[in-house]
Amino acid sequence: MTTGLLSIGEVAARTGLKVTAVRYYDEIGLIASTSRVGGKRRFAPDVVGRISFVRRARDAGFTLEEIGGMLDDSVGDWRAVVDAKLDELVERRRRLDTMIDVLREVRRCGCDAVADCPAMDELGPCS
Numbered sequence: 001m002t003t004g005l006l007s008i009g010e011v012a013a014r015t016g017l018k019v020t021a022v023r024y025y026d027e028i029g030l031i032a033s034t035s036r037v038g039g040k041r042r043f044a045p046d047v048v049g050r051i052s053f054v055r056r057a058r059d060a061g062f063t064l065e066e067i068g069g070m071l072d073d074s075v076g077d078w079r080a081v082v083d084a085k086l087d088e089l090v091e092r093r094r095r096l097d098t099m100i101d102v103l104r105e106v107r108r109c110g111c112d113a114v115a116d117c118p119a120m121d122e123l124g125p126c127s
Contacts, residue, residue, distance in 0.1 A: 005034060005042035015051040022051070030054055030068055060089060 012019045025031045026041060031050055033041035050071070057067045062085060069081045102119065111117040 004045060005037075006045060006047070008033075008041050008043070011043050011047055011051070014048045015055070017051065017055075025051065025054065028064065028068065030064065030071060060085075061092070 006014070008019055008022050011017075011022050015022070017025075022031070023041075026033055031043065031047050031054075034044050035042045053071075054064075054067050057070070058064075062070075066081055066085065070078045072078065105119040106114055106117045109117050109119050114120070
């Protein structure tokens with residue numbers, strides 16, 4: 001029975017992906033179709049949330065391989081992938097917060113050019 005199942009077009013529409021991307025995610029195992037009707041893939045409604053996770057992870061810099069590792073419960077090393085990525089994301093957030101603070105200071109300064117701003121002298125070495 002296919003009641004409640006979504007066509008690939010419906011999944012694409014609900015997630016904002018192109019049909020080709022949904023098909024690709026299915027082919028590489030990030031999502032899975034539950035059945036085929038007339039040769040066409042059908043997906044459980046929860047695939048929309050899974051794709052949302054994939055998209056957010058991609059936006060955060062995860063590779064499709066890393067995402068697959070997190071979503072593949074059979075491997076058992078998803079926690080290691082998550083832990084490594086958490087450390088990386090925290091460090092990236094720290095660097096972004098620093099740059100945001102610097103840009104705010106440069107903007108407040110009122111200099112004619114960013115390169116001439118005294119706030120640049122206060123930055124110190126990158127770390």
